[in-house]
Amino acid sequence: MYRGGMPRTKGDHEARRRDVSEAVWQVMAARGFAGLTLRAVAAELDATTGLLTHYFPTKQALVRYALDLLDQRTASRPRRHTGAGLAALRDALLDILPLTPEATDSNRIWVSSWDTALSDPDLSTDYGRKYANGRARLTERVAAAQELGELPPGDPARIAAGAQSFVLGLVVQALFDPAAFPPQRQVEMLDDYLATLSAAR
Amino acid sequence: MYRGGMPRTKGDHEARRRDVSEAVWQVMAARGFAGLTLRAVAAELDATTGLLTHYFPTKQALVRYALDLLDQRTASRPRRHTGAGLAALRDALLDILPLTPEATDSNRIWVSSWDTALSDPDLSTDYGRKYANGRARLTERVAAAQELGELPPGDPARIAAGAQSFVLGLVVQALFDPAAFPPQRQVEMLDDYLATLSAAR
Numbered sequence: 001m002y003r004g005g006m007p008r009t010k011g012d013h014e015a016r017r018r019d020v021s022e023a024v025w026q027v028m029a030a031r032g033f034a035g036l037t038l039r040a041v042a043a044e045l046d047a048t049t050g051l052l053t054h055y056f057p058t059k060q061a062l063v064r065y066a067l068d069l070l071d072q073r074t075a076s077r078p079r080r081h082t083g084a085g086l087a088a089l090r091d092a093l094l095d096i097l098p099l100t101p102e103a104t105d106s107n108r109i110w111v112s113s114w115d116t117a118l119s120d121p122d123l124s125t126d127y128g129r130k131y132a133n134g135r136a137r138l139t140e141r142v143a144a145a146q147e148l149g150e151l152p153p154g155d156p157a158r159i160a161a162g163a164q165s166f167v168l169g170l171v172v173q174a175l176f177d178p179a180a181f182p183p184q185r186q187v188e189m190l191d192d193y194l195a196t197l198s199a200a201r
Numbered sequence: 202m203y204r205g206g207m208p209r210t211k212g213d214h215e216a217r218r219r220d221v222s223e224a225v226w227q228v229m230a231a232r233g234f235a236g237l238t239l240r241a242v243a244a245e246l247d248a249t250t251g252l253l254t255h256y257f258p259t260k261q262a263l264v265r266y267a268l269d270l271l272d273q274r275t276a277s278r279p280r281r282h283t284g285a286g287l288a289a290l291r292d293a294l295l296d297i298l299p300l301t302p303e304a305t306d307s308n309r310i311w312v313s314s315w316d317t318a319l320s321d322p323d324l325s326t327d328y329g330r331k332y333a334n335g336r337a338r339l340t341e342r343v344a345a346a347q348e349l350g351e352l353p354p355g356d357p358a359r360i361a362a363g364a365q366s367f368v369l370g371l372v373v374q375a376l377f378d379p380a381a382f383p384p385q386r387q388v389e390m391l392d393d394y395l396a397t398l399s400a401a402r
Contacts (some may be wrong), residue, residue, distance in 0.1 A: 032317075175319060
């Protein structure tokens with residue numbers, strides 16, 4: 001299918017672009033950034049490496065594309081909306097955890113991207129900003145839960161940073177030991193955490 | 202110094218081995234596993250790539266060596282011993298956090314190794330076992346704090362898994378945003394976490 005060279009029409013081009021994106025995603029989910037090569041993406045697509053170089057002239061172009069794809073898919077993933085206050089905070093934290101195969105793939109790709117991100121100062125700053133934005137969104141939900149009297153007073157930004165730490169570390173543990181951290185246990189652990197936050201006075 | 206070829210005596214050999222280890226460590230701390238190449242280690246040592254191939258015939262041998270080095274240095278790092286019960290749990294969690302430049306380097310290398318570890322099933326299992334062992338050690342300390350009445354009752358393994366999640370996620374956030382998570386703030390956040398655990402009834 002891909003051996004025929006470049007696409008002829010705009011529709012072909014977009015369809016192929018989607019297939020390329022899906023192949024990059026599958027390679028990252030299976031092998032991480034360490035295994036993200038033109039050769040691996042070509043094999044996943046059943047295409048030639050030569051075709052791929054039209055899309056990605058360099059390894060760095062492929063990595064940049066993969067990072068953008070990770071951002072896009074994260075931004076467009078479905079979100080829980082079950083309530084306000086503490087329920088909304090819980091929703092946002094559940095949205096991060098690897099509770100489904102899709103969420104496991106994207107978390108696995110996020111964790112694997114940290115190596116690349118930490119070794120590039122610009123990218124590292126960019127990741128720092130992403131996590132700061134995530135904390136800012138959690139801070140709003142903590143403050144709303146405090147207003148409803150569901151969480152005790154205290155600096156909401158500090159509580160949000162703690163909650164983000166808790167779920168990020170739980171992601172890492174669940175990825176390395178899925179048998180010890182099935183979805184139900186992750187949810188129980190998060191609920192324990194929220195219960196201790198609520199109870200603390 | 203390194204251009205002269207292989208070492209002549211056992212003492213030379215061991216001294217060189219230490220220098221090679223240090224160079225591998227420095228490359229990983231600066232560039233992660235993504236940047237760990239024979240060329241980078243050779244440059245760090247001011248040696249030829251040819252010399253390095255005596256130690257590491259393949260990239261995989263270099264990666265395995267780096268992973269072993271990370272294990273050794275983690276096992277031999279200094280540990281806090283300030284007390285029993287909750288103080289001992291706090292010590293173990295503080296020992297994990299990037300509170301010094303040395304602890305920052307080793308955490309940065311650990312986080313960067315996750316990409317490699319997740320893409321290799323055996324290594325992934327091995328990492329899962331390492332974290333399970335870490336949780337088992339924390340579980341003993343949680344149980345001891347419970348016996349002293351410093352922590353409320355509840356499954357100590359589940360509390361330990363929560364505490365490990367909290368510090369691992371805090372490590373990741375502190376690596377990406379050291380300005381937002383200076384050592385003092387990390388310690389305050391950990392103390393907040395332990396205080397909410399202690400207060401929960």
